[in-house]
Amino acid sequence: MADRGDTHYSVPALNKWFLVSSVALLGAVVWMVIDDWRRPWKAYQREFEQIELARVQAEKELLTQAGALEAEARLKAEVEQAEASLAGRKAELDAAKETLRLAKGDLWNAVEAAKKVLSAFNWDRYVIEEERRKLGDPTYRLKDIEASELALNNAKSLQEELQLKKDAAESKVNELTRVVSDAEAALSSGTRDLARVRSRLVQLDPSAMSGPEKLADVIRDAPGLDFVKPSLKVNKVVLDRLTFELNFTKKKRIDMCQTCHLGAERSGFESEPQPYTSHPRLDLYVTNKSPHPVNQFGCTICHRGSGEALDFVRADHRPADKDQAAQWAGEHHWHKQHHWDYPMLASNFTEASCVQCHKTSMELIAPDAPTVSEGYQLVERYGCYSCHKIDWFPTKRRPGPTLTNLRAKLSSEFIASWIKNPKEFRPTTWMPQFFHLENYSPGETVAISKYGQGRAIEGREWDDAAIAAITAFLEARAPRQPMPALPVAGDAHRGRETMRLVGCLACHNMAPYGDEPAPAKDLALERRGTNEHGPNLRGVATKLTPEWLFAWLKDPSAYWSETRMPNLRLSDQEAADITAYIMEDPDGIFRDVPEGWEAKSVAMPEPQLKEVLGEQARWQFARDGRATIESRLEGRDEKARWDDVEVLKVAVGEKLVAQYGCFSCHEISGMQDWMPIGTELSNWGSKTVDKLDFGPGAGEFGLDANYREGWLMQKLHAPRSYDRKKIKNPTERLRMPYFAFTDEQAQAIATFVVGLVDDEVQLAKMVPSADQLSMDAGMRAVRQNNCVACHMVDPGTVTYVDESGATQTVQAELLNFEEQKVPSAHDLAAVKADAESYEADEVAFRVLRAEPQVGKKTGDKLFVPLDKLVAMTPPNGGDLIRLVTDYYYNGIEIHDPSQGSGDDAFRYASAASSDEEFSVTDVDGKLRDHSAEPYDKVRWTFAPPVLWDEGAKLQRQWFFSFLKDVVPLRHQVRVRMPSFDFDPGEAEAVADYFALKSSHEWPAKFTRSWRLSKNLTAADAARECGVSESILLEIEHGGRAATKANFPRVEAHIRASGFVAAPAVDPQYEVTEVRTAAYLDQRRAQNESHLSHGEALAVRGVNCFQCHFRLGQPPPADPIGWAPDLNHARERLREDWVSDWITDPALIYPGTAMPANFSATPAQYQEHYPNSTNADQVKVVVEWLYNFDRMYMRQ
């Protein structure tokens, strides 16, 4: 436009600017389009395509090498040959096809005609029946309707006839063309892999694409056009049921992670670099078969981070450590996203997310989520939940012992020293240290006394005075009640044996202080997890009185109602013996205290103590006002005469106990209902980082303190560190005590706490089944009551390389080396060391679960050359078995450290004496030497019973009653099943747990027992059932997914083959069919005297009462020959189990003393039961056992 001169601006200049800005704008648009087009995820997708292409090509190469192309050519040739041969019969085929065509036409005509006839018939009938109804004449136009019916039948039969003709013609054609169709089917199945590879290659390989296809892809992916139908696109899952909070609204989660993480859902990419790696647990996550498929759960629900971000930095990726952070900063300009509240969890914290849905299944997930479960258990053990409320936490008890009767147990000196630092006396105690921590350190001025006018009071004296005050207060709240004297005198030697054998050492150890491993000979000096359930008993004689100890042993819950220590039903004599052993301490264990430890009161001159406590009172009672406080301190207040230091101590002590929350963990008279003092943790993991008080001390531990986890880790490691460089008045300082957690413990706890988020997955929340709830509660009860310390719940396994070079894993137990009595610990390192000392080059095992794969049945020996032994997993539980059997052979080897660590440094002690003479007191009070007995004999007779598949053995109702009210079953055993003070529901949970465990294991057992009965290898059995070998083995090993998906098919096949096995355990209902009237009537009809046959066999034939108790009457032999009372069997045991047991006991408990009674060929005892087989005999004995009470009533 020309400049007309009538404007105040220059049009040409404006035109220029317009041009420039248009160009700039256009440029910006182009830039924008290109920038949007060049997103980094596209590069990842292209690279992944290359990876896939390489893999598919490699696969093709492999197929080619395996002769796939030749096979294809051969199959193609066969097809051609078939076609040629068919062509030779062209005339015949054409004729057949023509016949078929005509037959089809005829059939069609007939079908149509029949339809017409049918409608005519229907009309006729309608009309006639209407008429009949009106006329009331049921025979009206009978002829007509009959004729119509006939026509219909004719039409139908014609149709059927023509149908047959058509079918015949069709099969003729099919028969002729079969050669070709069979050959084609063979071709397609024989080249399936090849075809798949080829079709992938067509999609992936640019060189395989035609020119137009390539061009089409270029156009599809061109900038500005790629919104239509691009070949590279964002992969996203939209999760309708999962939301997250964004600016006070609930927003659907949309996860686009798989846009770049392309291999995550597929196996086989494990060794590819990120972002292409396969998810490490595809059995649990991502895939559709897993319990957490990606299309229902997405990614960010567990990993957190920003699911909709398509950029490395904005997704809020999280480095594992500082090195990775630096590397990422270089490669991706990575930095923390400050405006995203849910950063991705570092990979070692991901388990935190399990908590949000699995609160009711924390025990069940433990094997798959070890860190967070460890955290959960540490929170329980250390009692974090008692100061920090976690609303759903299942455990409610106070973790520390009651202090209401403290003075009956402890001296003032001990209390003061213990409060000062519990770990000084017992390094393994769970009680943390409250005092003399960094914010009350010696150099730290806590307060300037007298309202800033007096002297500076430093941390050490402040805390010392506090300890004195708390001690005084606790004693004031626990008036001394005299303990009754011991009713009988104890014997320390007897007590030593009782303590060994009755079960104390299942939960307690006596390990020496320090990190040095104890000399391995005395198992009680080892720390093994299960024996750390209760406190280490070293040094206890220095703190306790014999009277208190005796009373405690007799009935722990009388002193502390919530104690985990069960009642062992000790007699007065037994309790007095143990008391004597501990207090007299002939072995130098119970009076051994750590170096430098001494129980002493706070040493502070009274005026100083008074001054410091007075100052504490000024802070603690600030609300009462200065005048009141000062009048009390000067002794002018009659109600609170604080000029008396004892009164002052108690007054300040109460405030301190309230401040530090002692009552949260310990019961203190008058404070039972007080609210816990800690921050609630119920949804701590949702707290945004800006709400945390970092303080200037943050990050001093090298942890990433800008995240919740880092903050927590520091809090756990140095709980008072966020007070650093702050000026705080004494009542506001941080109070969290120091637990001396290891890094692993702190990380586990932090993982758990970070997982405590607002329940944002309400909709997808796992709703556990009744079974799962019972299992979880049962597992918790089993863990909390430490059942596995005594009882072996599952056997261990052995992995080795067999002769053919295949790796095998079997359930087996180690046998002893040569003269060794007690086998080594079930641990590879221990076994190798022992094999070396016995110069053995092979290790013997006993197979505990039959395995035709390796040609072994239950109880068989397995000899593995030492160099072929790959791994061993220890059994679940049963540590006490080793301890007890070790005692029967070796007594106690007491170590005298002054003599070094050779054999001479040990002396043998037993009940009899403290020298070499060795014997064990049996239950009848007689001393006997069992050390020459075989290990199996001692183990099955005197050690706690194993609980493998216990649910299938016991009737649930009996088990429950037994737990509630223990009755002695194995009278020869010195180890005692304790009487637990179960919480409501706990005993049920334990009984249910074992019942459900067995019932869940039933598919495995069923499949296995069928396979064993046919002696098939897994491969053959799998072929027979129509599943893959791996699936069958997974079912046999209890794999949940495989069982759920495939067991019905396997079961149907096995049942169809006529195989019968004991039914699965129904936890609700137990059948004792052999006691029912219907059963007995039916049996009586078959065999009038079946019960007396049973009795004759059991009493006169085998004579069960040579070993078994009979209605409380012991058998004649010494206790080592005793077996349980048969009177319990009918209420206690499941009948199918008893039947299996009597048939072959060694298949259930290999090594047991119970012999196979009815296994001879030909069957014996015909004089007691004429013409009977072994199975008949087992049957009548079971019937006799279950009607035992009636038999005796009859007699």
Added chain:
Amino acid sequence: MKTFTLCAVTASAALAAALTQPAAPVLGDATGKVLLDGAKPETKPLAIETEKFPDCGTIDTTNETAVVDDKGGIANVVVIVEVAGAEVKALEKPFLLDQKNCRFEPHVAVIPAGTTVEYLNSDKTSHNVHTFPSKNDGINKTVPAGGKEMQKLDKEDRIEIKCDIHPWMQSHLVVASSNFFAVTGKDGSFKISGLPAGEHKVKLWHEVFGKGDGKIVVDAEGNAAPVEFKLSAEKKKRGR
């Protein structure tokens, strides 16, 4: 080629057989004694409340675990001579292990590998045969009064046999991979016949005094000087 090698091997074997055949091997008898090195241990008779087991008849309560005579001769020591290259032949008839008057008879025995054992119950009461082998399969079966149980033992082993019903009953059965063995008599003496000439290794075992070894030399005429073996009385540390 293969056939040729085989022929050669067969030929040389035949040749060797032909060469050795004429000189019939001279076989000798070895005699000896096993003595205790140290003080004779005290043994108490078995503590059995015999009146509780009327079906057992008269129960012998002799403690057979450590029988040592005044001269130190140890009874019930297993002596096995290892003759290199000798074939092990199983006994043709089953070896009889009797349960009589609630004792195993014999208390200690040796059998060559491959032999079948007959566990006989000659009592009026039932017993159970519970074996604790290291290498062979263990059994635990009730043997009714007058009944028996058979078991073939193929592997070299040392098997403790117990009856759980009568806990004092105990026997030791040694399965040897040799046909040259003996169990010492009351005075600790033994005799092993049919030994070929040469120096042979001897293995000893006793249930309390443990293992020992030695050698026996049989000269070309089949004579062997009587030997004396010693087992230490020093009690071993228990069970480890």
